[in-house]
Amino acid sequence: xxxxxxxxxxxxxxxxxxxxxxxxxxxxxxxxxxxxxxxxxxxxxxxxxxxxxxxxxxxxxxxxxxxxxxxxxxxxxxxxxxxxxxxxxxxxxxxxxxxxxxxxxxxxxxxxxxxxxxxxxxxxxxxxxxxxxxxxxxxxxxxxxxxxxxxxxxxxxxxxxxxxxxxxxxxxxxxxxxxxxxxxxxxxxxxxxxxxxxxxxxxxxxxxxxxxxxxxxxxxxxxxxxxxxxxxxxxxxxxxxxxxxxxxxxxxxxxxxxxxxxxxxxxxxxxxxxxxxxxxxxxxxxxxxxxxxxxxxxxxxxxxxxxxxxxxxxxxxxxxxxxxxxxxxxxxxxxxxxxxxxxxxxxxxxxxxxxxxxxxxxxxxxxxxxxxxxxxxxxxxxxxxxxxx
Numbered sequence: 001x002x003x004x005x006x007x008x009x010x011x012x013x014x015x016x017x018x019x020x021x022x023x024x025x026x027x028x029x030x031x032x033x034x035x036x037x038x039x040x041x042x043x044x045x046x047x048x049x050x051x052x053x054x055x056x057x058x059x060x061x062x063x064x065x066x067x068x069x070x071x072x073x074x075x076x077x078x079x080x081x082x083x084x085x086x087x088x089x090x091x092x093x094x095x096x097x098x099x100x101x102x103x104x105x106x107x108x109x110x111x112x113x114x115x116x117x118x119x120x121x122x123x124x125x126x127x128x129x130x131x132x133x134x135x136x137x138x139x140x141x142x143x144x145x146x147x148x149x150x151x152x153x154x155x156x157x158x159x160x161x162x163x164x165x166x167x168x169x170x171x172x173x174x175x176x177x178x179x180x181x182x183x184x185x186x187x188x189x190x191x192x193x194x195x196x197x198x199x200x201x202x203x204x205x206x207x208x209x210x211x212x213x214x215x216x217x218x219x220x221x222x223x224x225x226x227x228x229x230x231x232x233x234x235x236x237x238x239x240x241x242x243x244x245x246x247x248x249x250x251x252x253x254x255x256x257x258x259x260x261x262x263x264x265x266x267x268x269x270x271x272x273x274x275x276x277x278x279x280x281x282x283x284x285x286x287x288x289x290x291x292x293x294x295x296x297x298x299x300x301x302x303x304x305x306x307x308x309x310x311x312x313x314x315x316x317x318x319x320x321x322x323x324x325x326x327x328x329x330x331x332x333x334x335x336x337x338x339x340x341x342x343x344x345x346x347x348x349x350x351x352x353x354x355x356x357x358x359x360x361x362x363x364x365x366x367x368x369x370x371x372x373x374x375x376x377x378x379x380x381x382x383x384x385x386x387x388x389x
Contacts, residue, residue: 026384027052027072028362032341034144034247034291035084038356041119042091044349048366049085049095050358054078056095059364059383060120064349066368069383075123080112088149089199092117096145096157099126109140111159113147129157132167132180142167143189144247151199151230158193164208166191168234184223184236190247196257199230204261206246222249224276242280245269252294252305254324262307264288271309273326281326283319286311290342296323297353300373306353308345314338316357320375337365337380353377 029050037049044064050057052074059071077083083097093116101108112126133139143160150156154171161167166183184205191205207220221239228235243266254260258275265272265280269287272280292309299306303323307330310316316339317332339357348354352369355377359365367380 027055027057027074029057029072029340029358029364030362031081031083032339032358033083033085034342035086035146036344036346037085038344038346038354039085039087039093040346040348041093043119045119046346046348046354047093047116047119048344048356048364049083049093050362050364051077051080051083052362054080056080056083056114056123058116058123061348065352066348066366067381069364069366070120071383072364075114077126080126082144084144084146086147086149086155088153088155090149090153092149094147094149094155095123096129096147097126098142098145099128100140106136107140108136109142111142111145111157113155113157129169129177130180132159132161132182138162143191146191146193148193148195148201149199150195150201156193156201158191158203160187160189160191160205164188166203166205183225183234187223188246190249192249192251192261194251194253194259196253196259198257200227200232200257201230201234202226202251202259203234204240204249204251206244206249206266208246237276240274240276242272242274243267244272248288248291250291250294252296254296254305260294260305260324262292262294264292269312271307275324283307283326283330285309285317285319285330285332288312289314293343293345293355295345295347295353297347297375298351299375304375306345306375308335308343308355310339310342314340314360316343316355318355318375318377335367335377335380337367355380 031051045061048059055074056077057072062068079100080097086094095114099112111129116123131139141162145159167180170178188206188208203225221241224237225234244263248264251259271283271285274280288309295306305323306320316335316337319330319332321330344356355367364383365380367377370376
């Protein structure tokens with residue numbers, strides 16, 4: 001299956017840009033988001049998110065399928081960092097992050113949550129979820145939060161605490177939240193929590209380097225928790241006997257109720273694929289930085305998985321393979337784009353694959369699938385500051 005970037009087309013023409021506003025109005029991203037930060041709303045429009053200076057930035061398609069965008073619009077996010085974005089099955093977009101506050105006794109960190117209910121609509125104020133630790137010095141050492149929506153439509157927030165345990169807090173009906181519940185120990189940062197279409201939740205977390213179970217002081221097996229049925233308790237499964245780089249795992253439902261995990265191997269740095277109960281499959285990539293992006297897509301009439309990752313030099317690589325057929329081999333194609341963080345993938349309203357990244361100047365860049373066989377991508381467009389429509 002051919003996978004081609006837009007570099008050849010770029011030689012024939014300049015990159016199209018959105019209409020800029022005056023330079024003083026320009027906002028740029030300072031920190032990329034974790035999670036699925038490129039999402040499609042119920043109205044069909046795509047939105048992308050990042051953090052600026054004390055602001056949550058949002059870009060939104062002007063109409064479903066583009067090509068024009070508005071933004072970045074800015075929403076207050078003073079002291080907010082380590083942003084994770086999650087879209088629930090109802091289309092709501094959830095933001096979970098750290099919020100740092102300077103006090104006389106030193107820095108204090110709490111976890112915060114905000115929600116966008118519709119594309120292009122305002123984002124709610126940040127709501128504090130507290131911190132698993134009462135001790136301030138321990139509290140500043142909590143990891144990057146992640147989130148997922150359960151079968152009941154309520155949010156589950158997960159974070160690694162200062163003692164190497166996962167801490168889970170769940171939303172309840174009526175806007176209340178449970179207390180923090182500890183899971184496991186000796187874990188590294190960057191766990192992934194995901195739900196199948198049925199609402200059944202799984203968690204995969206790397207063992208911390210040097211922790212009990214790690215081999216020779218290096219990375220050890222990952223730990224996995226799952227619900228046996230939607231809405232049930234998360235129970236620990238058998239360890240996954242493969243080590244991965246913390247913060248590089250992503251989950252994709254590849255058949256009904258089956259999640260495939262893609263991660264950077266602890267030994268080689270290249271991407272591996274793994275489904276519970278199977279061997280890990282190397283995908284012959286160069287060493288990666290950050291999480292890869294994964295998306296199911298119909299290509300030439302076949303059910304395929306599209307993967308994108310950032311290499312050690314910041315370059316974005318792209319590939320596609322038959323879904324759950326990674327063992328047949330994959331071939332990576334350079335997109336010619338460089339990114340400040342992990343890329344994102346989504347479908348637009350026309351069903352095209354869309355690749356998004358935040359470039360090194362803090363601007364959003366977007367490439368769409370061309371209407372031709374295989375996975376051929378148009379040249380990336382840069383979205384500069386434009387007024388809302």
